[in-house]
Amino acid sequence: xxxxxxxxxxxxxxxxxxxxxxxxxxxxxxxxxxxxxxxxxxxxxxxxxxxxxxxxxxxxxxxxxxxxxxxxxxxxxxxxxxxxxxxxxxxxxxxxxxxxxxxxxxxxxxxxxxxxxxxxxxxxxxxxxxxxxxxxxxxxxxxxxxxxxxxxxxxxxxxxxxxxxxxxxxxxxxxxxxxxxxxxxxxxxxxxxxxxxxxxxxxxxxxxxxxxxxxxxxxxxx
Amino acid sequence: xxxxxxxxxxxxxxxxxxxxxxxxxxxxxxxxxxxxxxxxxxxxxxxxxxxxxxxxxxxxxxxxxxxxxxxxxxxxxxxxxxxxxxxxxxxxxxxxxxxxxxxxxxxxxxxxxxxxxxxxxxxxxxxxxxxxxxxxxxxxxxxxxxxxxxxxxxxxxxxxxxxxxxxxxxxxxxxxxxxxxxxxxxxxxxxxxxxxxxxxxxxxxxxxxxxxxxxxxxxxxx
DNA sequence: ATGAAAGCGCTAACAG
DNA sequence: CTGTTAGCGCTTTCAT
Numbered sequence: 001x002x003x004x005x006x007x008x009x010x011x012x013x014x015x016x017x018x019x020x021x022x023x024x025x026x027x028x029x030x031x032x033x034x035x036x037x038x039x040x041x042x043x044x045x046x047x048x049x050x051x052x053x054x055x056x057x058x059x060x061x062x063x064x065x066x067x068x069x070x071x072x073x074x075x076x077x078x079x080x081x082x083x084x085x086x087x088x089x090x091x092x093x094x095x096x097x098x099x100x101x102x103x104x105x106x107x108x109x110x111x112x113x114x115x116x117x118x119x120x121x122x123x124x125x126x127x128x129x130x131x132x133x134x135x136x137x138x139x140x141x142x143x144x145x146x147x148x149x150x151x152x153x154x155x156x157x158x159x160x161x162x163x164x165x166x167x168x169x170x171x172x173x174x175x176x177x178x179x180x181x182x183x184x185x186x187x188x189x190x191x192x193x194x195x196x197x198x199x200x201x202x203x204x205x206x207x208x209x210x211x212x213x214x215x216x217x218x219x220x221x222x
Numbered sequence: 223x224x225x226x227x228x229x230x231x232x233x234x235x236x237x238x239x240x241x242x243x244x245x246x247x248x249x250x251x252x253x254x255x256x257x258x259x260x261x262x263x264x265x266x267x268x269x270x271x272x273x274x275x276x277x278x279x280x281x282x283x284x285x286x287x288x289x290x291x292x293x294x295x296x297x298x299x300x301x302x303x304x305x306x307x308x309x310x311x312x313x314x315x316x317x318x319x320x321x322x323x324x325x326x327x328x329x330x331x332x333x334x335x336x337x338x339x340x341x342x343x344x345x346x347x348x349x350x351x352x353x354x355x356x357x358x359x360x361x362x363x364x365x366x367x368x369x370x371x372x373x374x375x376x377x378x379x380x381x382x383x384x385x386x387x388x389x390x391x392x393x394x395x396x397x398x399x400x401x402x403x404x405x406x407x408x409x410x411x412x413x414x415x416x417x418x419x420x421x422x423x424x425x426x427x428x429x430x431x432x433x434x435x436x437x438x439x440x441x442x443x444x
Numbered sequence: 445a446t447g448a449a450a451g452c453g454c455t456a457a458c459a460g
Numbered sequence: 461c462t463g464t465t466a467g468c469g470c471t472t473t474c475a476t
Contacts, residue, residue: 004283004341005364007469018447023471033445048364053339054285056468057276058452065319073305076296083295083322090321090333095340095419097287098320099312100305111312117275118287118317142227142270229452230451240463277453280468390461 004014006047014043026051057119065095067115069108070127070149073100078126081149085124096119109135111206126150133157164192168199176207228269236265248273279341287317289337291330291347292371295322300348303371307346316343323350331357338366350373355379386414389419398429 008026012019014218017036025032025040032040037061043049057063066089070078071120086096097115101108107127115123122145127136133155139146141156168185175183185200230248234241239258247254247262248271254262265271279285288311292300305366308318323330327350334357337345344367349358355377361368362379373383390407397405407422409415 004469008471009469019469020445020448020471024446025468027471031445036445048392050338052280052341052469053388054276054279054341055452056471058274058280058454058469059471062454063276068320073301074298076298079295079301082320083309083324086320086322087329090336095336096306096317096321097317098290098308099318100308102305102309107312113272114312114317116272119276184431214334230455231453242455242464243462246462249455253461258461274453277468278455279454281455282469283468334454 004050004052006044006049007012007052008049011040011043011047011049014047015040043139053219061118061119062121063095064093065097065118065120067097067098067099067111067118067120067123067125069101069111069115069123069127071103071108071126071128078149105126112139122147124149127152162192163194165202167201168196169203170199172200172203176203181207228266228271228275228290230271233262233265233269233271236269237262244369284343285317285341287319287322287340287342289319289333289340289342289345289347291321291323291337291345291349293323293325293330293348293350300371325350334361343367344369346371349374352439384414387421387424390418391425392421394422394425395429398425403429 008022012022015022015036017025017040019208021032021036022040022044025037026044028037053064056162068082068085070082075168089096090181097105097118097120099111099115101111108125108128112123112125123139124147125136126149127133129152133152136146136148137155146157148155148157148159149161151159172183172185183200183204185197187193187197224395230241230244234244237244237258239247239262243254243258244266245264245382247259248266250259254342275286281348288309290304293400295301319340319342321329321333321337330347330350334345334347342443345361346369347358348371349355351372351374355374358370358379359377363401368379370377370379370381373381382389405426406421407419409419
């Protein structure tokens with residue numbers, strides 16, 4: 001915490017006001033005269049005042065910070081999601097504490113513990129898929145906000161996820177609409193993939209029946 | 223800051239000790255009797271006590287947190303560096319606040335400001351290369367620890383970087399030692415690439431002269 | 445419109 | 461070995 005140069009008190013002394021007046025003024029309260037607000041803002045600038053969010057957190061009991069845990073960082077879709085998350089949160093004044101569990105469950109637990117002691121307001125996590133979710137459920141029971149970045153069935157934990165079925169369906173439709181008809185799908189034996197496969201087959205099936213109907217419409221058989 | 227359930231004071235009441243005794247005990251001070259330490263540890267566990275790092279930071283004046291700013295997150299070498307950084311820092315008890323500047327200088331400035339108000343102990347940054355470095359220099363002048371993740375000449379700011387020359391040299395040597403002799407290099411017109419090119423040519427040159435010498439040694443000419 | 449005082453949860457002197 | 465008192469920087473009643 002590279003020594004804070006100026007505190008509320010310093011600018012209070014410099015301007016002759018009380019610390020609370022300064023606090024209010026800096027936050028733009030109209031309870032303070034415009035003249036005072038201006039004078040105070042000027043002094044703050046001169047002293048290069050940087051508000052101490054730590055102190056503010058202690059009293060407000062919210063850190064305005066969320067924890068983000070990714071179990072791997074090599075996945076570009078995850079990192080780009082992380083970027084979006086950070087940017088969005090930043091625009092609302094939230095900071096993000098970040099950690100990788102590096103495929104290690106113990107590391108995930110330590111990261112969570114560390115985030116909690118840093119009083120994060122909530123946790124965003126892409127957990128190790130094979131790990132038990134008990135630790136997350138426990139957090140939920142303690143009424144601690146947790147949302148997973150991947151949907152896991154019946155976990156009882158909030159999650160945002162990818163609609164694998166719709167994604168595959170739309171992608172397949174797109175190809176079909178571009179005029180392609182021989183469309184294959186490369187799959188791996190995973191749950192998410194199965195969902196994608198269903199989307200793919202559904203799109204193919206609907207295309208076939210559409211083609212069937214149009215054939216009879218366009219070139220009526222004798 | 224999802225309401226903290228138990229505070230030092232709570233476990234103090236439950237055990238009958240004073241808060242400072244509890245504080246010391248929890249930190250394993252030998253100034254506290256083993257019996258007391260054990261009793262206190264047990265109570266802390268029962269109350270699911272989570273230390274409030276925020277309060278600790280306020281008094282210790284160090285957040286044990288560093289800020290990490292990357293101007294892009296799509297670059298896998300950057301993200302894997304970020305992972306290493308986070309893991310290393312975590313093992314020393316440090317947290318990392320993360321932000322992307324998203325190629326936007328203003329965003330970089332805002333991120334820095336936010337980190338400062340969150341009292342980060344230092345800043346790790348991969349800045350926008352074309353941006354002026356004045357803001358970082360100013361931080362240095364205020365004696366705020368900053369290190370860049372890319373070396374920029376004469377910036378006066380600490381930096382860790384890649385030894386492009388040595389890397390290319392070693393890679394080329396490696397191929398040579400594996401017996402290859404026709405080694406090409408694909409380059410783009412950038413400063414870093416030029417350094418790599420020099421490493422490559424140096425390795426090639428030394429291999430040629432070595433081959434020259436060995437030819438005369440192994441098959442002396444008549 | 446502004447000031448005084450209390451307190452957030454914790455650590456750090458001093459006492460005993 | 462353990463308790464008491466301050467105080468970190470800020471916000472928040474409650475006065476004035």
